[in-house]
Amino acid sequence: MMNAQSLEVPAMIAKRHDKLGLTDHDVVKMYHFMLKTRGLDDRMWLLNRAGKVPFVVSCKGQEAAQIGAAFALNPVRDYVLPYYRDLGVVLVFGQTAKDVMLSAFAKQEDPNSGGRQMPGHFGSREHHIVTGSSPVSTQIPHAVGIALAARMKGHNLVAYTSFGEGSSNQGDFHEAANFAGVHRLPVVFFCENNKYAISVPLRKELACEHVSDRAVGYGFPGVTVDGNDPLAVYAAMKEAVARALDGQGPSLVEAMMDRMNPHSSDDDDRTYRSKDELEEVKSHDPILSFRDYLLDCGVLTEASEKALREEVTVEINVATTYAEKAPYPHPEQALRYVFAE
Amino acid sequence: MTVKLYIDSIHDALQEEMRRDDGVFVVGEDVGVRGGVFRVTQGLIEEFGEARVIDAPLAESAIVGVAIGAAAYGLKPVAEIQFADFILPAVNQLISEAAKMRYRSNNDWSCPLVVRAPYGGGVHGALYHSQSLEALFHHVPGLKIVMPATAADAKGLLLSAIRDPDPVLYFEHKALYRWIKDEVPEGEYTVPIGKARCVLEGDDITVITYGLMVHHATEAARELEKEGISTELIDLRTVAPLDSEAILAAVRKTGKVLIVHEDNKTGGVGAEVSAIIAEKALFDLDAPISRLCGPDIPAMPFNPPQERFYMLNSEKIAQAMRQLAAF
Incomplete structure (x- = not known):
């Protein structure tokens, strides 16, 4: 597709991010976060396979959507209630590679839970990440409550909550969406549709075509975007965030993507996905396509891209070493914090 | 000291605490214009407005779940479940979430929530408007449960529950509402949770x-x-x-x-x-x-x-x- 800009810069494709108000620096940062998310995910998987970490849950293939979504939010102003795959979002909101590795190794210093919870159960008051659990969708009404409370206090913010398409079948999603719709609360419901609820494929999960079709029933807009394209996700999220801050109420953004790994380290997706399908998924890796975009439009060079990768690898190596050596919590610590002390 | 009905004592305590602390709000079915099906929240919407007396959609898990979110943000929600029998759709929110937020976050987050629920029988309530549900929650670490028997305790325990930094289930007996009256101390009267x-x-x-x-x-x-x-x-x-x-x-x-x-x-x-x-x-x-x-x-x-x-x-x-x- 040709347009005026591409004619002026014939060697490069149009910078789609310009139109979204993102600078070259912003998109490099986005890519950096995508690489870090992927790198941490791959490392945790490897550590699991090496017997060093008992359980991990992967976000591989969902990084573009997560980073695109998080970049439309403001970590100082907004609150996030992420589901267990939303590693990219919590990194943008301030968690570090070291934090993630401390959680993977379940060490005392893990900022999410002091080593109490599995990896992927995020939480940090400092970074506006509300503590989460394992039963799916329970965080969605909490996001509505955060938005309600903020409005009562006169704070203009957005409560972002994410969930898989499988979880959009839970009552808590529907009850929360309805509540937010009735009260026109500043909530962004972000569905990461990776087309599987563990082994159950989309056609057995939904009778409607899109999860976003459900929004109309609750009186707010729902859109479906390409979750492999961080800029498309960013654009949709930006609009949802603007609506929320403007008092227009909630939105549902559904990002379509592929889960490149099994559901968790204990799952084997070869038992329910064909070889062809798994190969096909690899061919639209969002990290590769965004890298190509950044190279094509001249924001990155082969050399600077390689340097970024190396920087991420070093950071993850340092984090892994630190976390592996860090102490576990004392056994008796388990008795603390049932109630306020 | 004023002699008050049990139900009026709950109402007055709620009203007093809402006047004292603008972080306290009420959410539940019919709690607003109707003032609650038992009239516990009567007149509150007129005094505090729709923002603090919220007629929720009929969905118990959302009533409790939304209240949990608001509590995590620092407000002090008093959620009402219309009959204790109907608290069951919210059990996941209570047991998996409210009871564990402080523990699972290693003391980083907390949930200063009160859930009020009328319970008990002898009121022609049949199977689903008569039950006592305390035993289900009694097993769960992270939840406190108070069950006042007098008008004075109804006030003292409600104030303590609202001020408690952790989730408290407040079960009030329907048969006591308009049967029991006793002297209720004025002002900031609290009864410590955990004391018989x-x-x-x-x-x-x-x-x-x-x-x-x-x-x-x-x-x-x-x-x-x-x-x-x-x-x-x-x-x-x-x-x-x-x-x-x-x-x-x-x-x-x-x-x-x-x-x-x-x-x-x-x-x-x-x-x-x-x-x-x-x-x-x-x-x-x-x-x-x-x-x-x-x-x-x-x-x-x-x-x-x-x-x-x-x-x-x-x-x-x-x-x-x-x-x-x-x-």
Whole structure:
């Protein structure tokens, strides 16, 4: 597709991010976060396979959507209630590679839970990440409550909550969406549709075509975007965030993507996905396509891209070493914090 | 001191605390314009407005779940479940979320939430408007449960519940609403959570109970007094955490204990009270621990004879007390 800009810069494709108000620096940062998310995910998987970490849950293939979504939010102003795959979002909101590795190794210093919870159960008051659990969708009404409370206090913010398409079948999603719709609360419901609820494929999960079709029933807009394209996700999220801050109420953004790994380290997706399908998924890796975009439009060079990768690898190596050596919590610590002390 | 009905005491305490602290708000079904189906929240919407007295969509998990989010943000929600029987859709939110937010975040997040729920039978409520649900939650670390029996405690425990930094279930008995009235202290009157109350002092037998049964047991004790049997009567007031110290002291005083509750017997709060006594005061006992509870049937029927059959009353309690005294 040709347009005026591409004619002026014939060697490069149009910078789609310009139109979204993102600078070259912003998109490099986005890519950096995508690489870090992927790198941490791959490392945790490897550590699991090496017997060093008992359980991990992967976000591989969902990084573009997560980073695109998080970049439309403001970590100082907004609150996030992420589901267990939303590693990219919590990194943008301030968690570090070291934090993630401390959680993977379940060490005392893990900022999410002091080593109490599995990896992927995020939480940090400092970074506006509300503590989460394992039963799916329970965080969605909490996001509505955060938005309600903020409005009562006169704070203009957005409560972002994410969930898989499988979880959009839970009552808590529907009850929360309805509540937010009735009260026109500043909530962004972000569905990461990776087309599987563990082994159950989309056609057995939904009778409607899109999860976003459900929004109309609750009186707010729902859109479906390409979750492999961080800029498309960013654009949709930006609009949802603007609506929320403007008092227009909630939105549902559904990002379509592929889960490149099994559901968790204990799952084997070869038992329910064909070889062809798994190969096909690899061919639209969002990290590769965004890298190509950044190279094509001249924001990155082969050399600077390689340097970024190396920087991420070093950071993850340092984090892994630190976390592996860090102490576990004392056994008796388990008795603390049932109630306020 | 003003003599108030139990229901008015709850209403007034809520109103006072909402005036004192603008972080306190009410959310539930029919709590706004209607003022609650029992009228506990009557007039609050007129005084505090729709923003703080929220008529929620009919969805219990959202009522509790949204309140949890607001509590995490730092407000003090008082969620109302219209009948305790209907709290079950919100159990995941209560047990997986509210009870564990502080623990699972290693003290980073908390959930200062109150859930009020009218419970109990004897009001022609049939299977689904009569139940006592405390035993389901009693097992769960991270939840506190209060069950006031008097108008004064209704106020004192509600203020304590709202000010507590952790989630508190506040079960109020429907039959007490417009039956019981007593003197309620003015102003900032609180009753500590986790402290039982000695209703009557006595030397022959000890009765431990809570909720509506406190009144039936009091009547029974007065009856037995005429027969020369004196009763130490304990109102637990808080069923989680239990006041072990008060339980043990009262049992040691008489050596004979009867535990009474309206809820069915198996796995009830009385089972835990009984275990505490068996573990710590077995050799102070002069008779086996006895329990008088609702029968182990799913819930009480609608027809009056069977409802009366289910419900304990002062005669049934007096009979159990006589047997214990005679042991």
